[in-house]
Amino acid sequence: MTRLALLSTSDKTGLVPFAQTLVEKYGFEIISSGGTAATLQAANIPVTKVSDYTGAPEILGGRVKTLHPKIHGGLLARRNLAADQADLASQHIQPIDLVVVNLYPFEQTVQRQQEKGDTSSDQALIEAVEQIDIGGPTMLRSAAKNFAHVTVLCTSHQYEAYLTELDQHQGQVSLAFRKRCAMRVFERTAAYDQAIAAYLRQSEATSTDAANLPEHLMIAGQAQQTLRYGENPHQRAMWYQSAPRTGWSAAEQLQGKELSYNNLVDLEAARRIIAEFCSDEESPTAAILKHNNPCGMAQADTIAMAYRNAFAADSVSAFGGIVALNRPIDALTAQTMTQTFLECIVAPACDPDAAEILQKKSNLRVLILPDLVTGQPITAKAIAGGWLVQDADHWLTPPSDWDIVTDRRPDPAMLAEMSFAWRVVKHVKSNAIVVTRDRATLGVGAGQMNRVGAAKIALEQAGDRAQGAVLASDGFFPFDDSVRTAAAAGIVAIVQPGGSIRDQESIVAANELGVIMALTGTRHFLH
Numbered sequence: 001m002t003r004l005a006l007l008s009t010s011d012k013t014g015l016v017p018f019a020q021t022l023v024e025k026y027g028f029e030i031i032s033s034g035g036t037a038a039t040l041q042a043a044n045i046p047v048t049k050v051s052d053y054t055g056a057p058e059i060l061g062g063r064v065k066t067l068h069p070k071i072h073g074g075l076l077a078r079r080n081l082a083a084d085q086a087d088l089a090s091q092h093i094q095p096i097d098l099v100v101v102n103l104y105p106f107e108q109t110v111q112r113q114q115e116k117g118d119t120s121s122d123q124a125l126i127e128a129v130e131q132i133d134i135g136g137p138t139m140l141r142s143a144a145k146n147f148a149h150v151t152v153l154c155t156s157h158q159y160e161a162y163l164t165e166l167d168q169h170q171g172q173v174s175l176a177f178r179k180r181c182a183m184r185v186f187e188r189t190a191a192y193d194q195a196i197a198a199y200l201r202q203s204e205a206t207s208t209d210a211a212n213l214p215e216h217l218m219i220a221g222q223a224q225q226t227l228r229y230g231e232n233p234h235q236r237a238m239w240y241q242s243a244p245r246t247g248w249s250a251a252e253q254l255q256g257k258e259l260s261y262n263n264l265v266d267l268e269a270a271r272r273i274i275a276e277f278c279s280d281e282e283s284p285t286a287a288i289l290k291h292n293n294p295c296g297m298a299q300a301d302t303i304a305m306a307y308r309n310a311f312a313a314d315s316v317s318a319f320g321g322i323v324a325l326n327r328p329i330d331a332l333t334a335q336t337m338t339q340t341f342l343e344c345i346v347a348p349a350c351d352p353d354a355a356e357i358l359q360k361k362s363n364l365r366v367l368i369l370p371d372l373v374t375g376q377p378i379t380a381k382a383i384a385g386g387w388l389v390q391d392a393d394h395w396l397t398p399p400s401d402w403d404i405v406t407d408r409r410p411d412p413a414m415l416a417e418m419s420f421a422w423r424v425v426k427h428v429k430s431n432a433i434v435v436t437r438d439r440a441t442l443g444v445g446a447g448q449m450n451r452v453g454a455a456k457i458a459l460e461q462a463g464d465r466a467q468g469a470v471l472a473s474d475g476f477f478p479f480d481d482s483v484r485t486a487a488a489a490g491i492v493a494i495v496q497p498g499g500s501i502r503d504q505e506s507i508v509a510a511n512e513l514g515v516i517m518a519l520t521g522t523r524h525f526l527h
């Protein structure tokens with residue numbers, strides 16, 4: 001008996017030569033849905049339309065094409081079960097050996113809508129809903145469930161491997177291959193459903209109410225790149241891209257070595273911190289990061305000067321750093337950046353003459369990410385037996401809402417400096433203390449197990465430069481010791497969340513030492 005293959009593809013890439021080989025080399029008979037059948041007919045490949053085979057026309061503008069017992073009976077029947085075979089015979093159903101389906105391009109449709117900036121109009125919703133494939137996933141799932149007997153391909157990338165398999169097994173397919181194909185189907189349909197759910201969820205309010213977090217957590221992504229290794233060479237790693245394609249998956253790498261796992265983690269930390277400085281009125285800003293923490297961050301009148309000041313903040317740590325800029329890379333900045341060893345640079349754009357200069361450092365990875373602001377709305381951490389999910393920390397209390405708790409009050413310039421320090425410390429691992437002056441970091445105490453330790457590191461790094469500087473703390477001061485250490489080093493203003501039962505002790509110490517203190521009311525722990 002000839003073997004039956006069911007082909008129903010939206011993406012017709014490689015379809016014709018593949019179908020030709022199936023028919024001519026392996027003697028398959030083909031049945032296909034309307035558009036696929038038309039493509040094959042145009043290439044003179046013999047094909048029967050699904051509607052002719054089932055006797056049921058495509059209806060509802062294509063919403064029902066292949067949803068028919070003659071199709072799903074042929075896909076689900078167990079070849080080794082007499083009762084199933086009897087059902088097929090009585091219903092004149094032919095078993096189907098091979099199913100080739102790729103789905104309506106739902107993710108691409110949403111991507112296009114996002115690029116046009118319209119994902120929520122009535123028209124956009126109608127368009128997206130029509131791209132929710134129903135018949136395709138149904139066939140894929142039927143065939144995948146019956147992998148004991150049926151082979152199912154859900155992407156044109158599998159055509160070659162399938163033909164090789166036929167070649168190697170005298171026209172047959174091994175059970176192991178069919179099982180792998182089934183696994184890929186369930187991965188694909190899960191990701192497809194996740195994209196649909198995410199699209200529908202996006203119109204919901206982005207409240208911090210836990211009830212608005214999804215009832216079922218679905219983290220989906222398509223393998224974009226096998227990374228050489230993870231954080232360490234003995235850890236496997238893969239970069240998955242979510243749909244629609246945005247963020248780092250859509251960034252342009254102008255030059256440099258392949259991105260590593262650690263590069264991407266650092267780049268994302270760099271993006272998050274520079275995103276804090278991307279509003280229209282923001283001055284040119286540069287951040288240099290090492291191991292996820294800013295080692296130097298500065299604002300200035302030009303981006304070249306901002307980079308220079310960020311580098312000067314801690315030129316030792318900047319070696320091998322990751323740089324993020326909130327302005328296009330210009331020639332002068334490029335020139336300055338090539339004077340030291342850097343791992344990666346990310347900026348919203350790059351001037352042509354700057355690109356030419358950077359090319360001299362051929363290993364240096366330069367990435368262009370025009371949208372530095374948009375990140376994932378949630379963060380997820382793996383723990384044994386589950387995941388922890390929270391809203392990304394998008395909150396920032398504006399200085400106008402801070403509580404100035406000391407007799408001395410900041411003038412506008414001092415308040416702006418305190419706001420700079422506050423926005424930097426938000427992105428430093430806890431316990432975090434940052435010392436800044438003239439919109440540049442002078443000292444960064446990161447990831448310490450006690451706040452005094454973080455303060456000591458930041459102040460020691462700042463040294464004499466701490467005279468007249470500002471200190472920011474990501475969490476409240478449990479005691480007044482950090483305030484006293486800061487004042488002794490020359491700090492004139494402190495910004496911290498407040499909220500300790502001993503806040504008053506810190507305030508009394510600040511008043512006694514003539515230090516300005518602002519309480520923001522919100523802490524920014526970062527683990």
Ligand SMILES: NC(=O)c1ncn([C@@H]2O[C@H](COP(=O)(O)O)[C@@H](O)[C@H]2O)c1NC=O
Pocket residue numbers: 008009010011032033034035036037062063064065066067101102103104132133134135136137
């Ligand atoms: N409704 C159905 O019964 C149905 N059957 C197959 N499809 C999809 O239709 C596409 C192929 O259509 P065509 O062969 O007409 O170009 C495939 O992406 C396939 O997944 C369907 N479309 C949507 O649900």
